[in-house]
Amino acid sequence: xxxxxxxxxxxxxxxxxxxxxxxxxxxxxxxxxxxxxxxxxxxxxxxxxxxxxxxxxxxxxxxxxxxxxxxxxxxxxxxxxxxxxxxxxxxxxxxxxxxxxxxxxxxxxxxxxxxxxxxxxxxxxxxxxxxxxxxxxxxxxxxxxxxxxxxxxxxxxxxxxxxxxxxxxxxxxxxxxxxxxxxxxxxxxxxxxxxxxxxxxxxxxxxxxxxxxxxxxxxxxxxxxxxxxxxxxxxxxxxxxxxxxxxxxxxxxxxxxxxxxxxxxxxxxxxxxxxxxxxxxxxxxxxxxxxxxxxxxxxxxxxxxxxxxxxxxxxxxxxxxxxxxxxxxxxxxxxxxxxxxxx
Amino acid sequence: xxxxxxxxxxxxxxxxxxxxxxxxxxxxxxxxxxxxxxxxxxxxxxxxxxxxxxxxxxxxxxxxxxxxxxxxxxxxxxxxxxxxxxxxxxxxxxxxxxxxxxxxxxxxxxxxxxxxxxxxxxxxxxxxxxxxxxxxxxxxxxxxxxxxxxxxxxxxxxxxxxxxxxxxxxxxxxxxxxxxxxxxxxxxxxxxxxxxxxxxxxxxxxxxxxxxxxxxxxxxxxxxxxxxxxxxxxxxxxxxxxxxxxxxxxxxxxxxxxxxxxxxxxxxxxxxxxxxxxxxxxxxxxxxxxxxxxxxxxxxxxxxxxxxxxxxxxxxxxxxxxxxxxxxxxxxxxxxxx
Numbered sequence: 001x002x003x004x005x006x007x008x009x010x011x012x013x014x015x016x017x018x019x020x021x022x023x024x025x026x027x028x029x030x031x032x033x034x035x036x037x038x039x040x041x042x043x044x045x046x047x048x049x050x051x052x053x054x055x056x057x058x059x060x061x062x063x064x065x066x067x068x069x070x071x072x073x074x075x076x077x078x079x080x081x082x083x084x085x086x087x088x089x090x091x092x093x094x095x096x097x098x099x100x101x102x103x104x105x106x107x108x109x110x111x112x113x114x115x116x117x118x119x120x121x122x123x124x125x126x127x128x129x130x131x132x133x134x135x136x137x138x139x140x141x142x143x144x145x146x147x148x149x150x151x152x153x154x155x156x157x158x159x160x161x162x163x164x165x166x167x168x169x170x171x172x173x174x175x176x177x178x179x180x181x182x183x184x185x186x187x188x189x190x191x192x193x194x195x196x197x198x199x200x201x202x203x204x205x206x207x208x209x210x211x212x213x214x215x216x217x218x219x220x221x222x223x224x225x226x227x228x229x230x231x232x233x234x235x236x237x238x239x240x241x242x243x244x245x246x247x248x249x250x251x252x253x254x255x256x257x258x259x260x261x262x263x264x265x266x267x268x269x270x271x272x273x274x275x276x277x278x279x280x281x282x283x284x285x286x287x288x289x290x291x292x293x294x295x296x297x298x299x300x301x302x303x304x305x306x307x308x309x310x311x312x313x314x315x316x317x318x319x320x321x322x323x324x325x326x327x328x329x330x331x332x333x334x335x336x337x338x339x340x341x342x343x
Numbered sequence: 344x345x346x347x348x349x350x351x352x353x354x355x356x357x358x359x360x361x362x363x364x365x366x367x368x369x370x371x372x373x374x375x376x377x378x379x380x381x382x383x384x385x386x387x388x389x390x391x392x393x394x395x396x397x398x399x400x401x402x403x404x405x406x407x408x409x410x411x412x413x414x415x416x417x418x419x420x421x422x423x424x425x426x427x428x429x430x431x432x433x434x435x436x437x438x439x440x441x442x443x444x445x446x447x448x449x450x451x452x453x454x455x456x457x458x459x460x461x462x463x464x465x466x467x468x469x470x471x472x473x474x475x476x477x478x479x480x481x482x483x484x485x486x487x488x489x490x491x492x493x494x495x496x497x498x499x500x501x502x503x504x505x506x507x508x509x510x511x512x513x514x515x516x517x518x519x520x521x522x523x524x525x526x527x528x529x530x531x532x533x534x535x536x537x538x539x540x541x542x543x544x545x546x547x548x549x550x551x552x553x554x555x556x557x558x559x560x561x562x563x564x565x566x567x568x569x570x571x572x573x574x575x576x577x578x579x580x581x582x583x584x585x586x587x588x589x590x591x592x593x594x595x596x597x598x599x600x601x602x603x604x605x606x607x608x609x610x611x612x613x614x615x616x617x618x619x620x621x622x623x624x625x626x627x628x629x630x631x632x633x634x635x636x637x638x639x640x641x642x643x644x645x646x647x648x649x650x651x652x653x654x655x656x657x658x659x660x661x662x663x664x665x666x667x668x669x670x671x672x673x674x675x676x677x678x679x680x681x
Contacts (some may be wrong), residue, residue, distance in 0.1 A: 055542035055543065055544065055545075056542055163630040164630075165630060166630075193398035193399055193569065193630075193631070194398060194569065194571065194610055194613045194614070195398065195609060195610065195613050195626055195627035195630075195631075196626075196630060197613065197626075198612075198613035198615070198624035198625070198626030198627075199626045201615065201624055202623050202624055202626060205623070220542065220543065222543070223572070223614065223615045224615050226615065227615035227624070228615075260544060261543060261544060263547075264543050264544045264546070264547035265543050265572070266546075266547075266550075266570065266572035266573045266575065266576045266577075267572055267575070267576070268571055268572050268575045268599070268611070268614055269575065279547065281544075281547050281548055281551055282544045282547075282548070283548075285512050285514050285515075285542075285544075285545055286542070286544075
């Protein structure tokens, strides 16, 4: 892959050509495999935020699960700090697990209602005993609570005594308890109200500046991703169709799917009725990953598609000017068509 | 009321299709009734979109349920009226009310899966309004249903009419619900978070469909949502709700362009779009109050950066601040002048 050569030391996380299928009941066309990941490349650098964008069913959660080693890929490689976690055995495995943690989407379902905040935050130390010495644990819990904007005195309270935003803060403190290098945030603010969402996004930004932790930030909300991400990868039906810096991807998308996604997202700008018509409204919905279209998986919905798109799978190629802005499209957009200055 | 129409789509003076006056709803709880909707008034005009905007628990869905007569049995309308064609819908008996459901007032819900009956084909469900209200024959009603499916963009409508709800994707199911709601060309359509469960490219299609239908049939659309961007794009008028009350209302461009309530200001500042990466979002402190523990005076004062002593004692009424605009803040002038 053309990405990263001399200037970059080993990235924190590097996945190459990840493929993952699941067995499903036979579909109308006779297929029995759901193609969740169809050859995904992804790189997360130390201390950065990689935004992962895509609609439901595009494979972003499967990718997260593979990177967390909750699923084994059918093929492809994962390198975390140069090491393949799937090859680890014995004591090395928990040592690796400690370095990758997760923040879940639903703070109402992801916290055990019968544990107090203190028990929830210190629970990871039951498996990873040497991270914090036993006698310092209460003090560390208090520190973590304050770090995420709660009070040390909240340690004895149960999840249902907290609001949604506060529960998400507990979830974040719990993820931080093992001092990870990478936190996978799967839709961390989509269950929260707007005013609370902003508080949690601010917290994640502050923690990154303070601790240098990297985030893989999965979200369907483009404005949120634009706000937090250094780089962005856009997925469609199990493939990364475009990646680059957030600035590049959001202001000058090269893949028609990215352009339509940006154009479909409502913006705060109050537009007049006739201006609203200029938006790219895609026809149809995302096809099933059980029977993905041949060639470019986006071609049945793409307004630029030509014969080649239905036959040949487009390679991920960088923009002509060089750099890391890559797209998998036979007919990439050259001019800025969907750049929108939000609000 | 809707004197200022600066939208090209607005055209001629709009006629009020539905007027809600002083609507209050309480929920019965163990320690006495809890007010969840407090003195809410708004009017929806033909051919226009009114957005009821607010965060979860602000009472926007309760308002919709009260207006449509679909309140949960633990909740009860304790005051106000809903005028549709000059009659107060809240005073109607259940039989008259059902007669209105469809041609007068229709509703689209968020969850298209639970709103459709899983054991009947979609064709027979879509034919139902024609069978009941227009007393059409089975065959004629079925024909109408197929037309309707075609109108809302369901591919191969004749064949798909024989399918069951689970055989449709989320976006198509939402189209079916919309088809059912507009079947009898209602004068008012209430859409409660119609796109929240959908992906963004499908959301765009559904909002487009609703806007088309609104223009075609001149129905008044009441759009209930928490999404500021959807409101900015779709609404002609907006009413912002907080803790059961409307705190600000007016034409969308004016309210979002120059809000006159600190809550509206705070919501707009919380939207990440447009802020440079990594900059702090100016969020609103704290969380919305629970309906059982709404602060005295102004309900927003505990989170308000402008709150003063007076706010704790005097509840600010929703007062006119300009043509078509209203705000429930003692100090709205400071925001307007800023």
